[in-house]
Amino acid sequence: MNEIAIVGAGLAGLTAALRLSQAGYRVRVFERYPRPGGLARALEVGGEPIEAFYHHIFTTDTDYIAFAEELGLGDEIEWLPSKMGIWADGRLWEFGTPASLLRFGPMGIIDKLRFGLSTLWLQRQHDPRPFESVTAADWIRRHQGERTWRSVWGPLLYQKFADDAERVAMVWLWRKISLRGGSRSKSGMGERLGYMRGSFIRLVETLVAKIEAAGGSFHLTEEVRRLDAVDGGFSVVTRRGSHAADRVLVAAPVPDHLAVAGHLLADGERDALGRLRATGAICTILELEHSLTPFYWLNIADSEMPFGGLIEHTNYIPSERYGGRILLYISNYLLTDHPLFKASKSKVLEEYLPHLQRINPSFEASWIRASHHFRADYAQPVVSTGYREQIPPMRTSVPGLYLCTMAQIFPEDRGQNYAIAYGQKVSELMLEDLERGEEVRALRDES
Ligand SMILES: Cc1cc2nc3c(=O)[nH]c(=O)nc-3n(C[C@H](O)[C@H](O)[C@H](O)COP(=O)(O)OP(=O)(O)OC[C@H]3O[C@@H](n4cnc5c(N)ncnc54)[C@H](O)[C@@H]3O)c2cc1C
Structure with a gap:
């Protein structure tokens, strides 16, 4: 029987592991951390799990919703209203509804008209290609003006891409805007976001149980150090020893793929992967006595502030679930050589x-009852102009070695929904190849 090794127990690796073990293959999942979940991992606050990095889903995250239903968790997703704001010009502004746009001081009336009309136009576009060769910074400055770039979109892009913000292609922003348009309520009163009762870790835990029930196994706290090509298969080397595998799926960030398998790849493929850029993220959670702002999501449009966003989780999910604690995430995407990182x-x-x-x-400071701090070296791929040509293939140049990673997600932004969709996609490719390999072997045995 073919043995498949999967590097990484994030949602992409777990989804592929489920599909491959359901198809009857023996699957081993290797994960460097003690717990599965990757960027969607959780900690406990007041006896309740909560994500280390803030998470919600949109109504357009149909792959996540369908998968949750398949796993028996569909009814556990709550769709709750969220309130969004911007800190700009030294004060808080509500944002995200037509009425709040009218009150938003940093933009003049002409800016607001251009912003409103061109955002509506963007929501109605279906072809990504015209937006792939121009940066978001150039497009927004040309169509919505410098003030709108500086007070709305620029801060949002700097929040996510740090010093790479001006390289980001318009296609990334267009897809965000068109998907968010689809997820907003028709009433114009703001949008409802999805959260899983008991946190998104429940889907991860359910997946792990289903993979184990289908015969898969987990090697937690077992980082893969290197993959070696041996006898038409692979040797998966960890600090505890080595494991033979016929096929390997790396379901991890690009730098991790290069670290474990870079030496096996064709030169051109390795160089192309090395040119892809991403930002890291640090995320601090404060357990507070009192609420800081009335908003769930607050973008910071102020270059003097050392963080990009404040996400007050308990303005979205009731604080009673966390023993009455107010939970505030302080979000900061940074290049990993930034001193704060x-x-x-x-x-x-x-x-x-x-x-x-x-x-x-x-x-x-006395409001703070406890705090937690998390770091992700690879949090957000930088989708620059011409990105379509740079997307790494799932079938690598090495037969039997596959890659499923956030950098392949295009033109959508990375997220749990796409980790699941792309995890399914890579498992389908692997099953196709495995079935073809078995047919060839059967023909060889017959002759
Ligand atoms: C700050 C932040 C906020 C986010 N907010 C949202 C949100 O609101 N909604 C949403 O849907 N998504 C959100 N996301 C994105 C979402 O969490 C990710 O898109 C998704 O979890 C990625 O899954 P993945 O499996 O592709 O990768 P990862 O989660 O990165 O999993 C890769 C796994 O591989 C492991 N690994 C790597 N190398 C090795 C090795 N050599 N050996 C063993 N294990 C290895 C890693 O430890 C990790 O567990 C957010 C992400 C961040 C950083």
């Missing part, structure tokens, strides 16, 4: 706290 939690908090006080002058 590797800084300790206390250093990061020292930087952040005076700015929280600017946003809410009553805020004091």
Whole structure:
């Protein structure tokens, strides 16, 4: 029987593991962390699990919703209203509804008209290609004006792409806008976002149980150090030893793929992967005594603030679920050589706290009951112009070695929905190849 090794127990790796083990193959999943889930992993606060990095889904995340239904978790997704704001010009503004746009001070009336009309036009476009060769910065400046770039889109892109913001292709922003348009309520009163009762980790846990029930196994806290090509298959090398596998799927970020399999790849493929860029992220969770702002999602349009967004989870999910604690995520996407990226939690908090006080002058450090700090080296691929030609293939140049990674997601932005969709897609390719391989073997045996 063919044995398949999967590197990475994030949602993409787990989805592929389920499909391959359901098809009767023996699957082993290797994960460097003690727990599965990857970027969707969780911690416990007040006895309730919560994501290390804030998470919600949109009504347009149909692959996630269908998968949750298949796993018996469809009814556990709650669709709740969310309130969005922007910190700009030294104050808080509500944002995200037509009425709030009219009140938004940093843009003049002409800016608002251009913004409203061209956003509506973007929502109605279906062909990505015209947006692939122009940067979002150029497109927005030309069609919506410099002020709108500086007060709305620029901060959003800097929030996610740090110093790479001006390289990002318009296709990335267009897809975000068109999908968000589809997920907003027709009433214009803002949108409902989806959250899983008990956190998204429940889907991960259900997947793990189903994979085990189908015969798959997990090697947690077992980082793959290297893959070697041996006798038409692979040797998967970890600190605990090596495991033979006929096929390997790397379901991990591009730098991890290069670290374990780079030496096996064709030169051109390795160089192309090495040119792909991504930002890292640090995310600090504060358990607070009091609420900081009335918003769930607050974008920061202020270059003096050291973070890009504040996500007050308990303005979306009731704080009673977390023993009455107010939960605030402080989001910061950074290039990994930024001094704050590797800084300790206390250093990061020292930087952040005076700015929280600017946003809410009553805020004091004594509000903080506990804090948690997480870092992801690879959090957001940078989709630059001409990206379609740079997307790494799922079938690598090495027969039997496959890649499923966030950098393949296009033109949509990365997210749980696409980790599931692309995990299914790679498993289908692998099954196709396995079935073809078995047919060839059967023909050889017959002759
Ligand atoms: C700050 C932040 C906010 C987000 N918010 C949302 C949101 O609101 N909604 C949403 O849907 N999505 C959100 N996402 C994105 C979502 O979490 C990811 O798109 C998805 O979880 C990616 O899954 P994945 O399996 O592709 O990759 P990952 O989750 O990165 O999984 C890869 C796994 O591979 C493991 N690995 C790597 N190398 C090795 C090795 N050599 N050996 C063993 N294991 C290895 C890693 O430890 C990891 O567990 C957010 C992400 C971030 C960073």
